[in-house]
Amino acid sequence: MPRKSTKPKPQKRLARSSGRQSTPRVQERWLRAVFEHSALGIARLDRHARIVDANQAFERFFGQSLADMAGRALPEFAAAEDSEPMSSLVVETLANEGISGTREARFVQKDGKLAWGSLLLSCAQDSRHLGLFAVVQD
Numbered sequence: 001m002p003r004k005s006t007k008p009k010p011q012k013r014l015a016r017s018s019g020r021q022s023t024p025r026v027q028e029r030w031l032r033a034v035f036e037h038s039a040l041g042i043a044r045l046d047r048h049a050r051i052v053d054a055n056q057a058f059e060r061f062f063g064q065s066l067a068d069m070a071g072r073a074l075p076e077f078a079a080a081e082d083s084e085p086m087s088s089l090v091v092e093t094l095a096n097e098g099i100s101g102t103r104e105a106r107f108v109q110k111d112g113k114l115a116w117g118s119l120l121l122s123c124a125q126d127s128r129h130l131g132l133f134a135v136v137q138d
Contacts, residue, residue: 041117041136044124049073049090049132061117061136063110074134079106079114086119093121093132107136 022030035042041058043051051069059065062077069077075086082105093101100122106114120135 041134043069043074043134043136045074045132045134047094047130047132049075049087052131058134058136061109061115061138062107063113068110077107079108082106089119089121090132093123094130097123097125097130099123 035055038055038057041055041061043054043058046052050071050073051066054066054069059069062069075083075090078086085103086105089101089103093099100120102118102120105117105119107117109115115138117136117138121132122135124131124133
């Protein structure tokens with residue numbers, strides 16, 4: 001008499017691939033949606049840590065619009081005690097392209113209040129530019 005297998009049955013996948021490759025346009029739209037609708041504050045920075053683009057969660061965290069923040073370096077938003085360590089984190093992250101840096105920091109919001117946040121910095125490079133992206137979570 002054959003024995004029943006005791007191996008667990010594989011679980012069904014929640015989503016099945018259609019077998020089609022995502023086009024760059026579809027991937028770009030998907031990444032843009034993630035950026036725009038994320039609960040985490042995300043900003044694209046140039047190689048000097050100046051803000052180039054930011055999502056609504058980033059704007060809410062700092063209490064400012066992208067128009068007010070664009071062109072300003074991220075360490076400018078840090079409390080005085082955290083500005084130099086944040087600048088060092090930027091330099092280290094850029095020097096170690098591809099390795100992320102993190103730290104807890106106090107940020108000054110537009111109304112002058114301090115907000116604690118967890119900051120993640122990572123390098124982002126395309127064919128033309130080396131920059132950073134910052135993720136802030138309260």
